[in-house]
Amino acid sequence: MTQPPTHASSLGYFKWAFIVTAVGLVLGAWLGWQSTGTLGGMATVFFICTVLAVLEISLSFDNAIVNANKLKDMTPEWQHRFLTWGIIIAVFGMRIVFPLLIVVIAASIGPIDAIMLAATKPEEYARIMNDAHLPIAAFGGTFLMMVGLTYFFDHEKDVHWIAWVESKMARFATIKGIEIAFVLALILGFSRLLEPADAHTFVYSGIYGLLTFLAVEVVGGLLDASQQTLDAAAKGGFGAFLYLEVLDASFSFDGVIGAFALTQNLFVIAIGLGIGAMYVRSMTIMLVEKGTLSEYRYLEHGAFYAILILSVVMYFQTLVHIPEVITGLGGAALIGISLWSSIRYNKRERQAELNGELSHGQARVEA
Numbered sequence: 001m002t003q004p005p006t007h008a009s010s011l012g013y014f015k016w017a018f019i020v021t022a023v024g025l026v027l028g029a030w031l032g033w034q035s036t037g038t039l040g041g042m043a044t045v046f047f048i049c050t051v052l053a054v055l056e057i058s059l060s061f062d063n064a065i066v067n068a069n070k071l072k073d074m075t076p077e078w079q080h081r082f083l084t085w086g087i088i089i090a091v092f093g094m095r096i097v098f099p100l101l102i103v104v105i106a107a108s109i110g111p112i113d114a115i116m117l118a119a120t121k122p123e124e125y126a127r128i129m130n131d132a133h134l135p136i137a138a139f140g141g142t143f144l145m146m147v148g149l150t151y152f153f154d155h156e157k158d159v160h161w162i163a164w165v166e167s168k169m170a171r172f173a174t175i176k177g178i179e180i181a182f183v184l185a186l187i188l189g190f191s192r193l194l195e196p197a198d199a200h201t202f203v204y205s206g207i208y209g210l211l212t213f214l215a216v217e218v219v220g221g222l223l224d225a226s227q228q229t230l231d232a233a234a235k236g237g238f239g240a241f242l243y244l245e246v247l248d249a250s251f252s253f254d255g256v257i258g259a260f261a262l263t264q265n266l267f268v269i270a271i272g273l274g275i276g277a278m279y280v281r282s283m284t285i286m287l288v289e290k291g292t293l294s295e296y297r298y299l300e301h302g303a304f305y306a307i308l309i310l311s312v313v314m315y316f317q318t319l320v321h322i323p324e325v326i327t328g329l330g331g332a333a334l335i336g337i338s339l340w341s342s343i344r345y346n347k348r349e350r351q352a353e354l355n356g357e358l359s360h361g362q363a364r365v366e367a
Helices: 007-036 039-059 061-071 076-107 111-120 122-131 133-152 163-172 178-191 196-230 238-259 266-290 299-316 324-366
Strands: none
Touching (some): 039 266, 076 238, 111 266, 133 196, 178 196
16 A cells, blocks of 8 residues: 655645745735835735635645546646646636636726726726626536536446445436536526526526536547547547646636635735645645545545535525635535545555454464
């Protein structure tokens, strides 16, 4: 059995995350000084960057585990691409370009105007972002729900954490499209709780989220099948890369929108969430190289349960405000419980092996 990683060796994976944290917090303090000219203002921005980083890390435990689950089946070349290009897309694309793109579309203005709006009128910029929360929550929540349900509705899945639920889901997985039907029914049912105009937007955004998931699955399958035709040893190439990027985007929706509750400064948000994204990358690398997912058999289950809860929370956030801290702590708690369950299972297995060896040795002595 693989030995669990030591604390010393595990910390080495976070070297770049620590470096980015130091640089990011210094840059955040400098922005605070430039914008306010006071030590108090500098300390406030420094604190906000720290809180945003912690928020992003707490929301992204499950993201790192799901990334590792997909990465372990990818070729080393595509693993490297995801961990280099992917982090650039995650930090620059989702934390800077994505909020700007929302404002460009919602306000019908150009990209340069959106940047100027973020720099000169942060209150108006934040208002536009908050107004776009409903379609983003519906889209992202639906995509994440499909990710979670697809994991559990798998007839080949034979390791169950909460067996009485998961065994039934695995059995019903033989019904084609059951997870799609479930999500569509939930979208239509939930839309009845909204005002007519909001319900229309919610349904359309949810359907687009569903179609995006299916399109990524189809395109990814076709691309990876083509790659395997060219190279039989290739596994999880561009298709898996595309899937992980869309998945990361869906995880990021909640954090980006929630960040505007703490600050309306786009650049402070980018620093704080960017620091958090680096820790997600470091955790992903550690999980893959240390084989942590195989060592702790229920860790994936906890992550996918957290994804399902996050998707439902994103739906309910269209009705009431649910603090992102609660969402993050809930997901982290589920993963922690799944880790504890895995450790207990490993102890029982080791004890059973030891008892078996002792019984076998005693039988030999008696013989």
